[in-house]
Amino acid sequence: MINEMLTYFAQGANWAGETGIPARLGEHLWYSFLAVAAAAVLAFPVGVFIGHTGTGKVFLVSASNVLRALPSLGIMTLLVLLMGIGLLPPLAALVLIAIPPILAGVYAGVANVDPEVVDAARAIGMKDSRIILQVELPLALPLILGGFRGAILQVVATATIAAYVNLGGLGRYIFDGLALYDYGQVLVGAVLVTGLALVLDGLLALAARALSPARRAIAN
């Protein structure tokens, strides 16, 4: 199995064209990016609102738990049957799993800002919108980034299932390999997805470090 995988990696033909490794990698990243971006657009304002006002915490917890329990494979196959094959069904499934970590990160970040700091900002005449933009969000940045890191990892890992409904991405190697009993190819997909997740996680950790307010304060 491992020898077959190494042979697959060694063949130049597997690195070129529409089904080559770079192309699959590109598709995988594209689906992941779309899903995280859409989830951010949906979850970010809700997280800020609940964190800032403190209303809706119960809703937040139960919504996260329900979303966490939703099986992406089920959601995706159901949507394909209802809407037909296309990018939307896997994207919807990916967006649903990206929402809880982003929501939790944004909420926890904003809610954990020291109330005295917020009071001070209000005392010097800041409006709510300015408090959110200039006080709460910058201070919440580490937790927000942590939430995004979790979301990106989950989406990249889950994007493999897009191949189950005949889309591209690195999952293709896993599903094509399973269909052909070619477990070397399955392993190729597994190794590539894991590698991608590890590399992205490392990059995001570095980015979070570079962007953390404490770091910037020291640098300035």
Place this chain on the structure above:
Amino acid sequence: MNWLLDNLPQAMGLTVEHLYLSLVPTLVGVVVALGLGLAFGNRPRARAIITAVASAIFTIPSLALFVVIPSIIGTQILDPLNVVIALALYSTSLLVRTVFDALDAVAPEVLNAAEALGYSHARRRIFVDLPLAVAPLAAGTRVAAVTNVSLVSVGAVIGVGGLGQLFVSGYQRNYPDQILAGIIVILLLALVFDRVIAVTARLLTPWLHQGASAASGEGKRRRTSPAPAAPAPQELAAPGREAK
């Protein structure tokens, strides 16, 4: 829903399989994480290594792990054991961090008091540290259990995995009703798991709730419970699991 009503025996069989495939890894995760946490919580080097390995395991996509495990431990690719091992690894790596944090959070005064009362180290570990770690551990276990319930279904694409088989066969037969049935039963299972763990944790930590129950018992009218505290970070921010 028609499919569910017409095929109850089959659905029951898959549910039982699903239950087994998600319950066992959760239990293994709790036991192993507790063991690791108690054994290495006070050893910074070992602890750093365990935390690093745990986050690395967490980045491995579940589908990848399901298909890689056979080549590592020599099981058959269709063996349900692959799913159990993969999910147990995830649960352990999620929970071991929770256990470390939970044990750290026990106030030093409490530990000093226990030692002053003559508790041996082992006795203190079991009768003081552990009970105080129950609440955060339960919060982490809820996340692990719920994600396991939904992750098991991915195993269906490699031929194992309880209710996930409804997704695979519903998709192949172009039968949305069957998929919907699978989603609903999985959500119900996750809900039941979540409640069972929450209630168990409550029963194990009566001191955390004594104030509240005394208050509701005293008044003639039933008092509404105090506003829920901010959700524990473990409950919210814990990374869930991918590839559901």
